[in-house]
Amino acid sequence: MSATILLQQLVSGISLGMLLFIVSSGLTLVFGVTRIINFAHGSFYMVAAFFAWTVAGSLNYWAALIFVPLVVAMAGGVIEMLLFRRIYRAEHLVQLLLTYALVFIIADITKVIWGLQPKSISTPEILGGAVTVFGVVIPKYRIFLFGLGIGIMIGLSSFLRKTKIGRYIRAASEDAEMAGALGIKVPRVFTLVFMLGVWLAAIGGVVSIPIITIILGVDMDIIIQCFIVVIIGGMGSMGGAFLGALAIGILDAFGYLVIPRFVIVLIYALMAVVLIVRPRGFLGKTAE
């Protein structure tokens, strides 16, 4: 096994990790603030991908990247106000099953609109082709994903740390009741956070179609992968999601070199081991 192959796998592992991070960051953000594990997070990813296929077909890819996540986030905001708002105080099981119900509903609506055919689009022209670094061929689109992932990581953490709204969000996630007593409109913060989370899922959906064929059922695949990322990274931790996503991406890429058939076992095993040895995950706060 030559060094080039290893580096090649590392690059593809990192870019898969970045995609996973973009989607998982939304899930972990929403969990951190509202304490809800949103099963339907993957459904927003899927809807955005299909929607982007339509928009990219009639306009172009970049229009889809700007426009689609905004629309899907708006829809997410409506769903939050209609449904999620009612279950913030409910038990875990009620929360899990309500969001699970949404998965079924959104999947069937997607089926009605976009049908059962797999959809994909080609990479936008500027990002087509590849560059060669030290003998390793790196597709430009993967570099774009890498930049986007890093950008979102930096953007989100400075948004949460530096801005006023970011401080409100952190206050609400520390202690919603106290934040409310101090005059922060907590329900509005929750809606905003939820929309931000859905927006991130939707960006993930849009950037995924040039590399992953989208088909009904990817909602389930991606949400389980996001669960794994968020669990091993630490629920509610943004940096944890970043590390978790990278770990899964790289494990996936190198696993294929060693035991291609049982890579998926490796990934679930990593999740189980983290839950057993360090239940709060890499960067999670103390166990709940």
Place this chain on the structure above:
Amino acid sequence: MAELVSKTERLKAYLLILIVALFFAIPFILSEATVILLCEVFCLCLFAASINFLLGYGGMIPFGHGAFYGAGAYSCAIMLKKAGLPLGFAILTTPIITAILGLIIGFFCVRLAGLKFAMLSLAFGQIVWAIIYKWYSFTGGDDGIIDIPLPTFLYDSTYCYYSIFLVLLVALSVLWRITNSTFGWTLESIRENTERVYFIGTNARNYQMIAFVISTFFAGLAGALFVLVSHNAFPEYVFWAKGGEGIIMVVLGGMFSFFGPIIGAFVLLFLHTFILSQTEYWPFFLGAILLVVMLFAPEGIVGVIGRKLAFEKEKAN
């Protein structure tokens, strides 16, 4: 007062006997298609009851429980098809195999609570699924195992119905005895307040682990019985969504009640058959039903009826 209680208890017992008698008569009354559907319902009843033992009584969310149902189906299927073992042996040993698997997995799971428990159970369940899904030479991979040979009498839907129904009755009685024993009561108190149970000198974790093993025993039995109806075993029996389906049955019928999940299994499978005969968009309706139940009646069918009855009683007084 004591008389009143015993009277309602006696009424309940009569009702139960009546229902059981009715089920014995069903193959003579209803069509063959319905009888076969009921066979499937029975298996899922047992699966739902096994989940509820953890969920309703023990307060644990077993999101990966599909693995034990599926492992039960596969264990039974492999013994019959590949090893050519007799059916009785397969049905008796399968639950023991899944219970041993449950012991290994439960040992780790009960150390966590709440969402973390659910996630670890999901992770282990998916490991089992992935192994079965990918191990072509042993499990047939995504082709599954089909045309499983069964004793000839089981190809007759009436005999199949009675066989499964009898096993179900025995299994549910055992489970009923356990839930109404000191073990069951301790389990419920652990659900209510784990710390206090430790304070009175009971090792709650051991109780939860034993509950996990018991539950996986019955989940495996349910999966093994399902092979008698389906004559096949597929990877989706092992997938986490199967466990999700079981949890939906439990919640729909009503957790915190022994018969709730059984009613939930009936309602869900009949809704499934009915709605699929009208439209292909069953998941949409399932989602809508689940959404409404979660928002307005999270206590499920039995819970709502119980609330109504209590309300009537209060009005009468």
